[in-house]
Amino acid sequence: MSKGVSKKLCTTGEGTWFCNDDGKPKPGVAIGLSLLFGVGTALVCIPFYRRIRTSVNEEFSEDVLERKEEAKKAKAAAAEQKTADDVEAPKPSAGGKMIIR
Secondary structure (H helix, E strand, O other): OOHHHHHHHOOOOOOOOOEOOOOOEOHHHHHHHHHHHHHHHHHHHHHHHHHHHHHHHHHOOHHHHHHHHHHHHHHHHHHHHHHHHOOOOOOOOHHHHOOOO
8 A cells, every 4th residue: 555545544653454563555455455356346347247248249240240141241342333333424615515527
């Protein structure tokens, strides 16, 4: 524990459940509290682990990958068709209109 935190929590000469008489935190209590916080956080995060696992499994399943590949092919074919349809005939230039026939 940092000296600043231990100075705020533990005053010299006063022994509490968290501090020794010399103003330092008890190692066993500090380790126990840190373990409690870590385990508590891990337990709170368990539903998130499950949700992430199911979403990743769904995203990378064979059906979804095949559908994504088909969508890419369809999009590429549509873009190719669009570029083939968008080709226009060249416009006559202004100089070409001035020629008298």
